[in-house]
Amino acid sequence: MSEPSSSTNAPEKKKPIVIITIGMAGAGKSTFVQRINSYLHSQNPPVPPYILNLDPAVTHVPFEPNIDIRDTVNYHEVMKQYNLGPNGGILTALNLFTTKFDEVLDLVEKRSADVDYIILDTPGQIEIFTWSASGAIITDAVASSLPAVVAYIIDTPRTTSPATFMSNMLYACSILYKTKLPFILVFNKTDVQPHEFAVEWMQDFEAFQAALATHKGTTDDEGEPTYMNSLMNSMSLVLDEFYKQLKVYLPLSNLLASANAYSNTMQAVGVSSVTGAGIKEFFEAVDASRAEYERDYLPELKRAREAREKTLQAAKEDSMNRLMKDLAVDREQNPEAAAADKWEQEDEDGGDDDDLDVNIIDRSEEPWPGQYIDITRARPHEEEHMSWPRPG
């Protein structure tokens, strides 16, 4: 771990790596973020991370984030003003915040010389982050300026049934393919349920098939496989490809950590956010992800940018050509109207009305301002004792 550097141009200082924690509601994301935060503080010397909370609806986070979406957007007011339900409120709050994400990135980049890890805690309503435009914008923006890794938090005790396990893995697989970022499967709550069963299912196709066969509801009254069973069999074949990219961190004594398991890309780690077990291994996986980001993600990003530039340029040229052609035809057919054609410059120079007056606060730099004018920025007062039910 590198020491915090005081000089801004220290050549050996690596860029910090961004850990994007994603997971189903209740999987333990916030507890996990708090655990890795305290682990980093307990290092010698301490390596305090820079933490961003992106969950506008969370009532309590067990850590002090440096940037908190709740300081910028008041989720309750957003729901009230836009007449939205809980999920719509979270999505709109996230959209509003995303309009100012460049400011967040500026703050993060300003601190990047002093921190080794930047941690993002995302909303528990996983699909809001993973499948919304704002979630994608945030992930892409972060990953295009700094090395990034997705930590997909799994509630291990609630994944012991083959069907639940498979749906969780399909979700993980879809996020991996969507973000294309280095990926760590974090099997959380191993103090309650060790995750070896999951590793075995991922590494041994036959073992998963056997678990499926003995699972309740896999055959109908006549002993024939149910539709669900056939579907799961087919899906497990698909997932087998996904698992092939797996690298597993397990105690050396465990025979499952066979040499061929150490291959590439995706990694799996068992942790307990309560006891702290496995956190060291998690950081080993994070450090390995940095190399992968540089090897795989960055060149791909460059290629995609170049391709996008080319497509944009071609589209611009095409639409300009068509416009010129249309104008020429128009002038020929209607010379009087063409002569009267005027362009009002003032319309173009109008004010910047759409720009929301929303400011991002870095709590570690600025004192708590405590005064908000825009209601979308108002933070609920502690004394209101408002206890809103968590959505979802």
Ligand SMILES: Nc1nc2c(ncn2[C@@H]2O[C@H](COP(=O)(O)OP(=O)(O)OP(=O)(O)O)[C@@H](O)[C@H]2O)c(=O)[nH]1
């Ligand atoms: N036993 C055990 N419980 C855990 C662990 N991690 C989290 N929990 C518990 O799981 C519950 C959910 O944890 P949170 O950290 O709030 O989960 P979350 O994913 O942030 O939840 P949302 O905010 O709803 O998305 C809490 O009761 C935690 O105490 C763990 O490693 N072991």
